[in-house]
Each structure stands twice: as C-alpha cells, then as structure tokens.
Amino acid sequence: MAKQQPERGTDEAFLQLMTVSGSSVLKLLGVAPEKADNYHFRAVALKEKRFEPDVEGIPILESDDSKEAPVFVEFQGYKDPFIRYRLAASVFHGCAKRKYKSRVIAGIIYTAQEYQDAALSLSTVTPIQKYQNLTNFFKEIVLTDYKEKELRATDPKLIVLAPFTLDTETEKAALLKKSQKWRNAVKRVFPTHQRREALDILGLFILNRFRQLEYEEVRAMLDFDLMDTVAGRQVYDMGHQKGHQNGHKSGLEIGLETGLQKGLQKGHQDGWLEKAREDVLEVLYERFEIIPDEIIDEISAIELRGVLKQLHRQAIRCADIDSFNEILLRTVE
Template identity: 25%
Template sequence: MKTDSLFYELFKLHPESLFGLAGLKADGKYAFESITVKTTEKRMDGFFRRTDGSGADIFLEVQGYDDTEIYWRLFQEIFTHYAQTGSRKPFAAVILFLDKKYDPKNCPVKKFTSPNRLIRLYLSKCLKAIGDKAGPLTVLKPLIFSDKEKLPQAVPKWKSEIDSLRMSESTEKLLIDLLENAIISRFPKMTFEEIQKMIHYTPIEKTVVGQELIQMGMNEGILNGV
C-alpha cells in the first residue's frame, strides 16, 4: 500500500482524524470523498465535503517527495474543481508533508480572503503533539519512528492503543491492517510475518500463565520471609 493510500483509507474510515492531526476543532460534520479533476484526470488525495451548513470544504494533498510545483498544482486542481462544479462554498487547502524537507516554501498565494485558507502540516510535528494519546491516528505513528531495534516494544504498544478504542471487530481489523502497512512503508525490508509476530506478541507478564507464575513467586517469597 502506498503512503497516500494509507491516509486515504484512514480518513475514509474516520474523517475526524484530519482535525485531530491538525489540532483543529471541527465546526461541523464532514464526509470524506474521492474526487477527480476532469481536465487533469488526477484524483486528489482527499476531499472533505461539509455535510451540514455552509462551512468550508477541505482539499487535502499528502506530499512525501520533492515537488517544487506542489502549491501550483494544488490550487490549479482546487480552482478547476470550482469551475467544473459551480460551487461557491469557501475552501481550506491542506498540505500534509510527510517530512518538513518536502515543503518548497514557495506558495504563490500569500493571502487568502477569509474564510478561505491554506494549512501546512508536518506529520512529525503533528504526531508529536498528539503524544501517547490513543486514537485512529495511532496507525500513522510508525511513519515517524526511526529506531527499528525498538519496534518489538513499540508495535504491541500501538496495538494496545488501538484495542483501547473498543471499536467494532471489523473496524479494529482495518486499523490493524493500516498499522501493518504503515510499518512496511517505514521499514520496507521487513516482512508482514515479522510485523504480525510483533503485533500478536503478548509479554509473559500479561498472560494468564505469566500472572499465575508471578503470583506463585510472590507467595513463595512470603512463605520464605522474603
């Protein structure tokens, strides 16, 4: 799964995640959709359509490589969409850079008429702001994880965060699948078998047998006056 597809699947499942990632408060309800600009035949990475009221629609571009024309292309696609649909709703253009180095910082538009706006997001900064908070965005945490040696400890923790959400079995399975794909995207030499072993690994002290052994050890210590 490509990285942009990972975001597509996450936001399709849970559109509110974009606001959590950006640290913004949603002022209405949104539906995530896939739209294609007819003149370029390019599918935008994400379109969040406001489903209540007349608030802004959100256009999302996920950028994970160098492209000095990214701002030009994004606005071209947004303006073409408005020309094709006749919509007059305000917009928010969101560019999510997987790494700050991919931002060419050459946006041709310096000022927007409110409430139209441009929002730049850097994935690492966004996820660090979230910290250890559990949520669907947990599936993105591997993308900024650098120490492969610590994956065996990190993966079960991410799995536990997803479990704590208490979602339906099908939704949880999808989130686990996205987590696996995020790990593969970050560490492409790893196999799914290696990752699944980490995900389904349970430390001995967390198992029933392990807890019984710990209790037996404690009881023995008490009997021996330890």
C-alpha cells in the first residue's frame, strides 16, 4: 500500500520547527522544561527514511550514564494506518543501531483527529497485554484538541502551531486578523536570527491547515515571502505540478500572477502601510520588550500612513507603554 501524500506537506515545516525550537515541542510531549533543553535534534532526510522517525532527539551530553531519554518523534498530517508500527520499528531499530540502554520517549503529533483515528493499534498484531495500552510507550498529541492559549502556556514559541487550533472553515477576515497576531507574536518570542525561519514555518502551517487559501494570500497575511525559502518553494512546486496534472494552472501560480498585477496598483501602498506598522512596533519592542496584544491589534488595524507616522514619533517619545496606549486610544477613536 503506497504511503498517502498530503496536498501541502507538513513534514518539512515540522522538521524545521524542531531544528529551530525542538525543546518547545518536547514540552508539548510532556518533557519537563528543565530537561527539554538538554537535547540536540537530527532531522532524517525524507527520501532516506526507512525505519527512521521524522526527528530523533539525542541527549546533548550523550554517554552510557546519560539520564536523558532518547526521543523519537513522528509528525502526521494525513491518514496512515501503520504510523504506530513505523514508529515502534524506528525506536527498536534506533536503539539497536546506537546501542541505547536507557528508556526512550516516543511521540506522534497529529495535525487532526481523523489522522489519529486512522492509526492501527499495536494490539492488532499482538495479543500481549502490555501493548493494549500505549500510554507508557507512545505519547500522542492531536493539535486540534488544543486552544491557542494552551500552546502558548506550554511554550510561547509554540505559537507557530496556532493555525491547527482554528476550524478549517474559519472566514478569511477572521483568519487575516489571527494571522497578523501570530506574526507579531513570532516577532516577540523568537530572537532576531530565528524570526525568518519561524515565519516560514507559520506560513507553511497556515497553507496546510487552510487549503482554500492561495500562496499570495498567506504572503499578504504575514508580510513574508515564502518563495524565499526552500520549504516554501517545495510547496509551490507541489501546487504547480498538481495544477498541470489537472489540465489548468495551479492556484499557487494564479495567485502569483494576480499578485503581480495587483502589485502594480496596490502593492506599494500596502507595503508602505505594513512597513509603517512594523516601524511603530519595532520601537515599542526595543523600548519596552513586552507589548500587550490589544496594542498590537490596534496598530495592525490602522490603514492611514499619516497616523502611523505620528504614532512612530510618539513611540519614541512616550515615557512608558501605558502612556503610549493612552495616545493610541485617543488616535483611533
């Protein structure tokens, strides 16, 4: 039976997340925060996978006496009845190959409930009682079971998984507002050298979760060009190829052409507005570090460049964030 391929893959984005902030994902799997940072991660190249997990976490101070358990993680964004079998095989194969003598942590992160429901239980092939309950062997997470605030409470960097907390039929206007909040949160919690990768991950998850969206719409939501990244180009190529197979231009290609046409008329104006918003927020982050979400929302909703220029000056001059908020509220009344 051929392995089902998702329309817009999540594997690349999840692997990228693990390399950027694998400790955040470990916390989601129940690993104690003080231990989660004690790992480095090896992403397995997809074309080379046999009995290998998507990501393998190895204790940084690896030794025979290491108290940290090796970690094997699979990310599942489509129906695969044998995902548990594959993870079990990869755990046993990995332990034998590297002579691991400690306990292991094995986890599967599903992007939707239907994908967990499709996974066969190990008890299907063995009557052994200890396999009837996987609680002590696999830690399974279904992202759609979480609320955004639960992810952020586990680790603020898990904001990149927030798209999976929304219904797939969420209206575009509401999704746009949410995406802008996610974008701003990413810029708050990730250091400067990781923000681009984090936005890339967020954008790919939005494309995966909301199949009705076109590439150009996500680009507008995040003010970030996914085509500048390897994973983004892979998503584009998937859509391009599928479009030709169906005998018409892919939605991604149409989105790009439409974006170019609209860019001649509106792109500069939108770019100026977004740059003006970013300038205000950048000053506030630099001066006060923590910016309340309501202030970010208000600034993100302003459509007048002159108002944003005035707020930029006030952000530089104001005594504290409360003073700025008072000025902001008077400005948008």
